[in-house]
Amino acid sequence: MKKKIIGLILLLVIMMVTGGIYLLKGSAPETVVVNGYVGGEKIEFLEDPEVQSILQERYGIRADYAKAGSLDMMTADMDGMDYLFPSSSIAEEYYEDLHGKPQQSEIILNTPIVLYTHRAVLEAFDSQGLITENSGAYQIDMAGLVSLIQNDTSWADIGLAELYGNISVDTTDPARSNSGNMFAALLANVLNGGQTLTEDNLREILPELQSIFGKLGYMETSSSDLFSQFLRMGIGAKPVIAGYESQLIEYAAIYPDEYKNIEDDIVMLYPTPTVWSTHVLLALDENGQKLLDALLDEDLQALAWTKHGFRTGNYSTVSTGGDIAAKGVAADITQVTQVPSYDVMKIIIESLQ
Amino acid sequence: MRKQLTALLLTACTVLAASGCSLLPGGSAPGTPGSSGPGTADSHSGYSSGDGKTIRILSGSENQELETIIADCADKAGVHIEMDYKGSVDIMRELQDGADGYDAVWPASSMWISLGDTGHLTKHSQSVSLSPVVFGIRQSLARELGFIGTDVSVKDILSAITDGKMTFCMTSATQSNSGASAYIGFLYALLGKQEGLTTDDLQDPALQQEIRALLAGVERSSGSSDWLKDLFLTGNYDAMVNYECLIIDANEQLVSEGKEPLYVVYPYDGLSIADSPLCYVDHGDADTEDAFLRFQEELMSPESQTAIEATGRRITANGVSAENKDVFNPDWGIDTERILSPIQMPASDVLADALNIYQTNFKKPSLNIYCLDFSGSMSGTGEEQLKEAMAQILIQKNAEKNLLQANEGEVNIAVLFNDRVIQVLKAEDDSDRALETLYNEIAAQAPGGGTDIYTAAAEAYGLAMEYDLSQYSPAVILMTDGQSVYNKNIFQEALDSSDVDIPVFSITFGDADPSQLEELAEQTDARVFDGTKDLTEAFRSVKGYN
Numbered sequence: 003m004k005k006k007i008i009g010l011i012l013l014l015v016i017m018m019v020t021g022g023i024y025l026l027k028g029s030a031p032e033t034v035v036v037n038g039y040v041g042g043e044k045i046e047f048l049e050d051p052e053v054q055s056i057l058q059e060r061y062g063i064r065a066d067y068a069k070a071g072s073l074d075m076m077t078a079d080m081d082g083m084d085y086l087f088p089s090s091s092i093a094e095e096y097y098e099d100l101h102g103k104p105q106q107s108e109i110i111l112n113t114p115i116v117l118y119t120h121r122a123v124l125e126a127f128d129s130q131g132l133i134t135e136n137s138g139a140y141q142i143d144m145a146g147l148v149s150l151i152q153n154d155t156s157w158a159d160i161g162l163a164e165l166y167g168n169i170s171v172d173t174t175d176p177a178r179s180n181s182g183n184m185f186a187a188l189l190a191n192v193l194n195g196g197q198t199l200t201e202d203n204l205r206e207i208l209p210e211l212q213s214i215f216g217k218l219g220y221m222e223t224s225s226s227d228l229f230s231q232f233l234r235m236g237i238g239a240k241p242v243i244a245g246y247e248s249q250l251i252e253y254a255a256i257y258p259d260e261y262k263n264i265e266d267d268i269v270m271l272y273p274t275p276t277v278w279s280t281h282v283l284l285a286l287d288e289n290g291q292k293l294l295d296a297l298l299d300e301d302l303q304a305l306a307w308t309k310h311g312f313r314t315g316n317y318s319t320v321s322t323g324g325d326i327a328a329k330g331v332a333a334d335i336t337q338v339t340q341v342p343s344y345d346v347m348k349i350i351i352e353s354l355q
Numbered sequence: 356m357r358k359q360l361t362a363l364l365l366t367a368c369t370v371l372a373a374s375g376c377s378l379l380p381g382g383s384a385p386g387t388p389g390s391s392g393p394g395t396a397d398s399h400s401g402y403s404s405g406d407g408k409t410i411r412i413l414s415g416s417e418n419q420e421l422e423t424i425i426a427d428c429a430d431k432a433g434v435h436i437e438m439d440y441k442g443s444v445d446i447m448r449e450l451q452d453g454a455d456g457y458d459a460v461w462p463a464s465s466m467w468i469s470l471g472d473t474g475h476l477t478k479h480s481q482s483v484s485l486s487p488v489v490f491g492i493r494q495s496l497a498r499e500l501g502f503i504g505t506d507v508s509v510k511d512i513l514s515a516i517t518d519g520k521m522t523f524c525m526t527s528a529t530q531s532n533s534g535a536s537a538y539i540g541f542l543y544a545l546l547g548k549q550e551g552l553t554t555d556d557l558q559d560p561a562l563q564q565e566i567r568a569l570l571a572g573v574e575r576s577s578g579s580s581d582w583l584k585d586l587f588l589t590g591n592y593d594a595m596v597n598y599e600c601l602i603i604d605a606n607e608q609l610v611s612e613g614k615e616p617l618y619v620v621y622p623y624d625g626l627s628i629a630d631s632p633l634c635y636v637d638h639g640d641a642d643t644e645d646a647f648l649r650f651q652e653e654l655m656s657p658e659s660q661t662a663i664e665a666t667g668r669r670i671t672a673n674g675v676s677a678e679n680k681d682v683f684n685p686d687w688g689i690d691t692e693r694i695l696s697p698i699q700m701p702a703s704d705v706l707a708d709a710l711n712i713y714q715t716n717f718k719k720p721s722l723n724i725y726c727l728d729f730s731g732s733m734s735g736t737g738e739e740q741l742k743e744a745m746a747q748i749l750i751q752k753n754a755e756k757n758l759l760q761a762n763e764g765e766v767n768i769a770v771l772f773n774d775r776v777i778q779v780l781k782a783e784d785d786s787d788r789a790l791e792t793l794y795n796e797i798a799a800q801a802p803g804g805g806t807d808i809y810t811a812a813a814e815a816y817g818l819a820m821e822y823d824l825s826q827y828s829p830a831v832i833l834m835t836d837g838q839s840v841y842n843k844n845i846f847q848e849a850l851d852s853s854d855v856d857i858p859v860f861s862i863t864f865g866d867a868d869p870s871q872l873e874e875l876a877e878q879t880d881a882r883v884f885d886g887t888k889d890l891t892e893a894f895r896s897v898k899g900y901n
Contacts, residue, residue, distance in 0.1 A: 039475065068637065070475045078475060156549075166623055166696035167549040217551040220700035223469045227480060231465060231630065234482045236672020238696035239628055 033062050036289045038085035039075035040067040041180055042226035043246055044111070044281060046256060047310040053302060061296040063289075071223050072180035073351070076100055085290035087283050089180035089225075089246075092187075094282045095344035104284040110297045111281040111312035113248040114335045115184045117142060117171060117271040118229070120237040124269045126160045133271070139332035142271040144192045147171075151214055157241065165241055172232070173244040174222050176215070177355050180279060181225040184341065185244040186350055188277045189214060191339045196275055198340040199350075208353050215354050225249070233264065246279055247272075247331070251311025254328035261327060270330050275337040281312065402438040405429025408646035409437060413449055414461035415532065416440045416581040417486075417598060418631070424662045428653035434646045442578055443532035447471035454636045458643050463532035463580070463598075463629040470703055479647065480634035483654055484600075484668035487695050488536045488627045491602035491617030492594040494687075496521060502620050503688070509544030509625035513565075516572035523572060524587055525596040527900075528713045530578040532629060537596040538713060539706070540625025540698050541569055549624070552701040554708045566717050573719060575856070575880070576828065577900055582882075590856065590880045598629055599689065603667030606687050619688035627697045631668070720764035720785075721901045722827035724818055726811040728835040728864075730773040733802040737836050737865055742798050744891040745769075748898065749794040751787040761785045766827065768818055769797055772811035773804030774840065779818065808835050809842035812859055812875060813849035819857050828901035829857045832894070833875070834886065836865030843874075850878060860897045862886040 040048060047053060048065050057063040070078055072088035076097045080086075086097065086104075094107055119127075124140065127133050132146045150160070150169050157165035174182035190199040193207045222228040229249045232240045250270050254261040285291040296302070303314040308325050313335075341347070402419070404426035418425075419440065429436040441449065443462035450460055450471030460477070462468060468477055490512060497503055500515050515521040526534035543549065545565045546556055556562065574592055577583045584601045588608055595602075599619060606616040633654065635647045653659060660670045664679045674691045675683050683689040701709060727741060747753045749767070754760045761767070767782040767790060780796045783789040815831040822829070858881030861872035865887070872883045881900075886893035 045478070068475045069478050074475070164694045164696065166626070167699065170550070216553075218699070219550060219552065219702055220466060220706065221702070222465070223472075227465060227469070230480075230482070234672065235485065235628060235630060236695065238694040239672070 033058065033064050034289055034292065035064045035066055036084045036293045037066050037068075038083050038087055038286075038290065038293075039070040039078060040087045041072045041075075041089045041281070042069050042224035043089065043181070043229075043249060044087060044310075045069060045226065046252055047111075047306060047312070050305065050309060052305055052309075056299060056302055056305075057293075057296055060299065061292060063293055063296055065293055069224065071174070071178040073183060074178045074223070080286065084287050085283055085285050085293055087281065089279050089281050090184060090341070091280050091282055092183065092341060092344055092347050093180060094284060096348075097284060099344070099348075104286055105288075106285040106291050106294060107282055108294055108298070109280050110283050110294075111248075111306055111314055113246040113279050113281070113312050114276045114338070115181065115188055115244060115273065115279060116247045116250075116276070117242055117273060118232055118245050118250065119242040119269055119271060121267050121269060122162065122237060123241050124271070126157075126162050127271075130160055134274075136332065139330050140269060140271050141274045141332075141337075144188070144273045144275065145196070147273075148189065148192050148214070151217070152210070162241075165238060168217070169242075170217060171242045171244055172221075172228065172240045173218065174225055174228050176221075177351050178223045179225060181228070181245055182221060183347070183351065184277050184279050186211065186215070186354060187341045187347060188244075188273060188275070188339070190342060190346075190350055191275065191277070196339065199342045199346055201346060204346060204349060208350070211350065212353055229253075233268070246311075247313075247335075248311030251326050251328040251331060252309065255309045255311070255326065258327060265329055270328075272332055272335070275339045276335065277339055277341050278335070403436060405433075405435045407433040407435050408642055409435045410458045410643065410647050410650060411437045411439070411456060412459045412461055412633075413439050413441055413446055413454065413457040415443050415446065415463045415631075416579040417463060417601060417629075418461060419581055420600075420604060420666050421663060424654075424659055424666075427662075428650055428656075428659055432646070432649035432653045434650050436650065440579075442526075442530040443467045444530050444535070450474075450476070450636070455638070457636055458638070459633060459635050459647055461631070461633045463631060464536075464627075465630055465632045466700060467532065468632060468634055476636050476638070477634045478637055479644075479651065480632045481651060481655060482630040482632050484631045484660075484663050484670055485672065485695075486598040486600040486629050486631070486668050487621060487697070488533045488540075488596065488629065489599050489602060490523070490594055490596055490620040490622065491605065492521065492523075492620055494615050494618045496593055497618035497620065497688070503618060506623055507620045509540055509622045512620070512622060513541070513544065513569055517568050521572070521593045522574040523594040523596060524575045524577075524583055524592050525573055526580055526583050527576050527578055528718075529710050531580055533580045533583075533597055534576070535706075535710065536627035536629075536700075537625070539700060539709065540622065540627065541566060542709065543698055544622075544625050545569070550699045552705050552709070554705055557705075557708055557712055563717070570713075570718050571826065573828070575858075576718075578896075586880055589877075599669075600667035603682065603684075603687070603689065606684070616687050619690075621690065621693065621695070623696070625698055626695060627700070628695055715760065715762050718762065719826070719828045720762055720766065721898075722766040722768075722819065722822060722824070722829040723898075723901070724768045724770060724815040724829070724831045726770045726772060726808070726815050726831060726833040726835075727797065728773070728806060728808075728837070729771050729777055729800050729802045729804075730806040730837060731803050732806070732837050732865065738802050740890045741834065741864075744886075744894045745794055745797050747891045748894055749782075749790045749797075751790060761790060764826075766822065767793060768815075769793060770811050770814050770818070771797065771800050772807065772814075773802070774807045774810075775804075776811060776814045779814070806835060806837050806839045807842055808833060808839040808861075808871065808875070809844075809846040813846045815859075816846075816849040816853055816857060819855075820853060824855050824857070829855075830881075830897070830901040831857055831859040831879075832862065832897050833859055833872070834862045834864060834890075834894075835867050835872070836863075838866065838868045839871055841871070846875070856880065858900070860884065860900060862890070862893045862897060864890060 072093040132143045134141045173185045176182040176186040232243045283294045285294045306312040446462040447467040528534040528538040587595045664670045683691050765785045769780040771777040782793040859875045859879045860881045861883045884893045
C-alpha cells in the first residue's frame with residue numbers, strides 16, 4: 003500500500019515537472035522527427051542548416067533520412083518511415099504498383115539529366131561535331147554520341163590516347179538508382195529516333211539498349227557517390243558520367259573553394275534531347291504530409307535552386323548570372339523528351355538486369 | 356524484379372564473401388599483442404586512440420600506416436577512435452550483416468560499400484586518398500624484362516610469368532581488394548576485351564587454361580595487402596601486386612636495408628584505383644554521427660591530407676604536391692604525371708561468378724598438411740574441438756557453408772602426432788568421399804603422450820617434397836595445445852635440406868607456447884593464429900592463406 007502511494011506521488015511530481023518544462027518552452031511548436039528514404043542527390047539539401055532551421059522554426063519538423071536509390075527504396079523496409087523522396091515519377095508509379103496509392107504525393111523539385119566531363123573530352127567531342135554552345139552552355143548531340151558508343155569507338159580514335167578503352171558514359175545502376183534509370187530512359191528515346199519509346203518499338207530497341215549497358219560493367223548505386231568519384235578520381239577513371247544538373251550547381255554553391263580548383267576542367271553537357279528528373283515526395287503518413295507541405299515553402303524552394311540547383315515551379319527558366327556560382331548553366335531546358343511510361347520502363351529495367 | 360535483384364545481390368555478396376573470414380590482423384584470430392610482421396602472431400589486433408565519443412571503424416589493413424595521422428585527427432576532433440582491420444571483402448560482408456559493432460567502415464574501394472550496403476546504413480562517404488594497384492618488380496628483373504621506361508601491358512607481364520621468367524605474390528582475390536582488382540585485370544587482358552566481362556567469358560576453355568597458367572605463377576598469397584608487403588620484405592620474391600603506396604613503403608624499407616628496390620609497373624590494360632572511402636554507418640545515434648563528421652573533417656583537412664600524401668598515397672588525381680614530390684621517387688618507376696585510366700570492374704553478378712570460380716577452379720590447388728596434436732593434454736574438450744574443426748573443414752557439406760570447399764586438385768594430408776609421429780593419413784583425392792574418409796580416420800584417433808611439434812613439422816616437410824610444389828600452394832598447418840620439447844634441430848635439418856618455401860602456419864590452443872610457434876613461423880614466412888577462442892574460425896583463417 004505504502005509503495006503504491008509513493009509511486010503515485012512520484013508520478014505526480016514527474017507530471018508537474020514535465021508540465022513546467024512544457025510551459026517554459028512557450029509557443030514553439032513541438033518538434034516532430036520525420037523519417038524517410040532519400041535519394042543521395044538531395045541529401046545536401048536536407049542537411050542544409052538553413053533548410054533545417056526553416057523546417058524546424060516554421061513547421062516544427064526535423065527531417066531525418068536514410069540514403070537509398072530511388073527504386074531500391076520502394077522495396078526497402080518501410081517500418082517507421084514517414085516519407086519517400088525518390089527522384090522520378092517512375093519510382094512513384096513503381097510504389098503504386100507495389101503498395102497502392104501513397105497518402106499524398108507532390109513534385110517538389112525538378113532537374114534535367116546532364117553529362118559531366120572534363121575539358122579535354124569536351125574538345126574531343128567537339129572535334130567530332132557533337133557539341134554546340136549556347137551562351138556558355140554546352141549541348142551534346144546524343145544520337146551522335148550513341149553511335150560512337152555503339153561502334154566501339156575508342157578514346158584513342160577521337161584523339162584521347164591517354165584514356166584506356168572505348169568511349170562510354172558511366173551511370174548508376176538503372177535498376178537501383180534514378181539517375182541511371184533516367185539515363186536509360188533517355189538512351190531508349192534517342193535510339194527511338196528522339197521520340198518517347200512506346201511499346202510499339204520496344205522489341206526493336208531493347209537489344210540495342212542492352213548492348214550499350216552490357217558494356218558498362220559495374221555500376222554505382224548512388225548518383226551522389228558517382229558524382230563525387232567523378233570529381234575525385236580524375237579524367238582517367240571516369241571520363242564522362244551521367245548525372246543531374248543540380249549536382250554541379252550545388253557543388254559550386256556549397257564548396258566554392260573546391261569549385262574554383264575544378265571550374266576550368268569540369269564541364270556540364272546538356273544532352274539533346276534530355277529528360278527531366280522529377281523529385282516527388284511520397285507521404286506515407288501524417289508526418290510525411292507535414293514534411294511535404296513544408297517543402298513547398300517559398301523560401302525553401304528558392305534555396306533549393308540557388309544553393310542546391312533544383313529547378314522548382316518558380317525556377318524552371320532562370321537567370322544564369324549572379325544568384326548561382328556554377329558556370330555553363332543553361333537558362334532554360336528546351337529539348338526535352340517525355341520519359342517512357344512506367345510499363346515500358348519496367349520492361350527496360352528488367353531487361354537491363 | 357525485386358526478388359531477382361535481391362537474389363542477385365545475395366548471391367553476389369555470399370560468393371564475394373567466399374573464404375573471407377577475418378584473416379586480417381584484428382579479426383577473430385587475435386594473437387600476441389605488441390609484435391609485428393610475419394612470423395609473429397597478429398601484428399595488430401586493432402588500434403585505438405584519443406579521448407571522447409567512441410567511433411569504431413572497420414578498416415582495410417592498408418590504413419595501419421596512417422595510425423599516427425589518425426591519432427592526431429582523433430585528438431583534434433576530440434573523439435576516441437577504435438580501428439579494427441579486415442579485408443575489403445570481409446568489410447562488405449560485415450556491412451551486409453548490419454555492421455552492428457561498427458560506426459564506420461573504411462575499405463580500399465567504394466565498390467565494396469555499394470555491394471555491402473543492402474540495408475541502407477551508410478552515409479557521408481568520402482574518399483580519403485587514392486592509390487593505384489600496380490606491379491612492383493625487382494628493379495634488375497624489370498630491366499631484364501624490358502619493362503623500364505616503356506608502356507607495359509598485362510599481356511607482357513603474363514608472358515614473363517608463363518615463360519618462367521618471373522613469379523609474383525598477390526593477395527587472395529576472394530578476400531582482398533588488391534587481389535580481386537588484379538585478377539579482374541588478368542581476365543580482361545587474357546580475353547583481349549576492354550569492357551563488359553560476362554559469365555560466358557569465364558567458361559571459355561582457352562581463358563580457363565591461360566588464367567590457371569598465370570595463377571600458377573603466384574608464389575605466395577595472403578588475405579591482406581599490408582601483410583603481403585611484410586611477407587614480401589622477409590622473403591626473396593620477384594614481384595608483388597599491391598597498392599602503389601605499399602610498394603613505396605616496401606621500397607623505403609628495402610633501400611634502408613641496402614637492398615634492391617621494386618620498380619613500379621602500371622599495366623595500361625589492367626590498372627585499378629583504390630579510392631579508400633571512409634563512410635559512416637548509421638545506427639541512429641546523432642552524437643556518434645556528429646563525432647564521426649568531426650573526425651572525418653580533420654582527416655580531410657589540408658594539413659592531414661598533406662601528411663597522408665607523405666605516406667605515398669595520392670590525394671588528388673592530378674599529380675602530387677611539390678612538398679611531397681620526393682616520396683614518389685621516379686627512379687622506382689613511380690609516375691605521377693600519367694593519367695590513371697583504370698579498367699572497368701564487371702557487373703556485380705559477373706564479379707561474384709568470377710571470384711567464385713577463382714576459389715574453386717582457377718587458383719593453384721592447395722596442398723594442406725595438417726599437423727594435429729594428439730598428446731595426452733588434448734583429452735576431453737581439446738580433442739572434441741579439434742575433431743569438430745576438422746569436420747567443418749573436411750566434410751564438404753560443412754565446408755560449403757563457409758565456402759571453404761576443396762578446390763580442384765587439392766591435396767590433404769594429416770600428420771597426427773604427440774612426442775612422435777603417430778600416423779600419416781592422406782586423402783585419396785579431392786573428392787567429397789575421400790575427404791570424409793580422412794576425417795573419419797582422424798576422428799578415430801585417441802590422445803596420449805607428450806608433445807613434439809618439430810618432429811611433426813619435419814615430417815610434413817618430408818611429405819611435401821614428394822610433390823611438384825610449383826603446381827601447388829603448399830602450407831603446413833600445425834595445431835598444438837602445449838609446450839613442446841625443444842627439438843629445434845630436427846626441423847632445422849628438414850628446412851635446410853629443402854629448397855622450397857613452405858610456410859608453417861600454427862594455431863595455438865590451450866597452453867600452447869606462442870614463442871616456439873612464432874619462431875617456426877618466422878623461419879618459414881608464416882604466421883601464428885589464436886585458436887583458443889574459436890578453433891574452427893582459426894582453421895578457416897589459415898585456409899585462406901593458400
